[in-house]
Amino acid sequence: MENRYWQLNNHPQGIDFASALTLEIQKKPNPQDGQILIKNEYLSLDAGTRMWMTSRTDGYQPPLPLGSMMVGLCLGEVIESKHPNFKIGDYVRAFGNWADYSCVDPIMTGAIKVDRNISDIRQHFGVLGMNGWTALWGLTETAKIKKGDNVLISAAAGSTGILACQIAANAGCNVYALSGKDSKCRYLEKNMGVKRAFNYKTEDLGNEFSKIPNGIDVYFDNVGGPILDNALPNMALYGRIAISGLISDYEKDKPTAPQRFDQILMKRLTITGFFSPDFMDQGPRLTKELSLMLKNESIKMPFDQTDGLENMLTAYSKLFTGENIGKVLLQL
Numbered sequence: 001m002e003n004r005y006w007q008l009n010n011h012p013q014g015i016d017f018a019s020a021l022t023l024e025i026q027k028k029p030n031p032q033d034g035q036i037l038i039k040n041e042y043l044s045l046d047a048g049t050r051m052w053m054t055s056r057t058d059g060y061q062p063p064l065p066l067g068s069m070m071v072g073l074c075l076g077e078v079i080e081s082k083h084p085n086f087k088i089g090d091y092v093r094a095f096g097n098w099a100d101y102s103c104v105d106p107i108m109t110g111a112i113k114v115d116r117n118i119s120d121i122r123q124h125f126g127v128l129g130m131n132g133w134t135a136l137w138g139l140t141e142t143a144k145i146k147k148g149d150n151v152l153i154s155a156a157a158g159s160t161g162i163l164a165c166q167i168a169a170n171a172g173c174n175v176y177a178l179s180g181k182d183s184k185c186r187y188l189e190k191n192m193g194v195k196r197a198f199n200y201k202t203e204d205l206g207n208e209f210s211k212i213p214n215g216i217d218v219y220f221d222n223v224g225g226p227i228l229d230n231a232l233p234n235m236a237l238y239g240r241i242a243i244s245g246l247i248s249d250y251e252k253d254k255p256t257a258p259q260r261f262d263q264i265l266m267k268r269l270t271i272t273g274f275f276s277p278d279f280m281d282q283g284p285r286l287t288k289e290l291s292l293m294l295k296n297e298s299i300k301m302p303f304d305q306t307d308g309l310e311n312m313l314t315a316y317s318k319l320f321t322g323e324n325i326g327k328v329l330l331q332l
């Protein structure tokens, strides 16, 4: 049997992924002692993985060596196991490969067994996935939102942002959101508890943010770059900024350098970066909380699904062109 996989050959320029990755074929891998073989059913496409394709060594994870199989979250069934804690038939989520099969050390790849009897299995990449953990942790633990806070969220119609919008709205916050398309802004206002969504490509953000009564208490930032500079002078005194991601930097290899650094002192701001692998041990608690929200329908996740491993690069590009609403994933 064969295993098709995406291989990283070069560092991509912008969103030209086709010049950097190729679909290769090998024999189906055989797990060694301590490994499991997962038949991937779904692959999660995550903006943070774009950084692994660059050469930068100062990120939160080292770059992927050129010639490697591309790494990403997978969801599927264990079909062979040489690890005592996993058996054939277990349904798992792990950091596997953009491939038909992922042959991994379950401990090193954060493999966890997940409930396959939920109504939509894709929610293990959605509300119950890393994006759910990130949204919940960033708002409650990092930014410590409270009722009545004005909360601004960037990349708000994407998978992390859309969950953050709903969690903040359900907590009684006034939610302001950002997206690069008017249609997505209106969607957020209509469906995701957002009071006002701004198009960061066409609106004067400095002017719009200055109209938020009493300023922005919390900025859940997925983007960095110029939007952060527009937010800083419009933060409330003692405001909190939770840095979830810096997607505007990922394809440029250039770090965000806020021009309005002065506002950290002027507004006595707290700015904290947070990273989901750091709170993996809290996963069961976060999943339990998010499961309740899913069950009582106080939170939802739209999926942007593409079928077929061969269509991976088209699906992945959506994260950087903003074509998606909600979670981008691929079904094999």
Ligand SMILES: NC(=O)c1ccc[n+]([C@@H]2O[C@H](COP(=O)([O-])OP(=O)(O)OC[C@H]3O[C@@H](n4cnc5c(N)ncnc54)[C@H](OP(=O)(O)O)[C@@H]3O)[C@@H](O)[C@H]2O)c1
Binding pocket: 045, 046, 047, 048, 130, 131, 134, 154, 155, 156, 157, 158, 159, 160, 161, 178, 179, 180, 181, 184, 200, 222, 223, 243, 244, 245, 246, 247, 248, 249, 274, 275, 276, 277, 318, 319, 320, 321, 322, 323, 324, 326, 327, 328
């Ligand atoms: N800290 C953590 O542990 C953690 C975990 C998961 C994800 N994240 C972060 O969350 C962010 C979103 O990731 P995701 O995987 O959930 O993707 P996503 O939000 O589903 O998709 C990315 C969205 O970002 C927006 N975007 C793309 N380029 C942009 C730019 N230059 N300026 C402003 N917006 C831009 C696009 O929408 P619009 O242009 O329409 O707004 C796009 O839909 C990333 O920064 C990621 O690193 C952090």
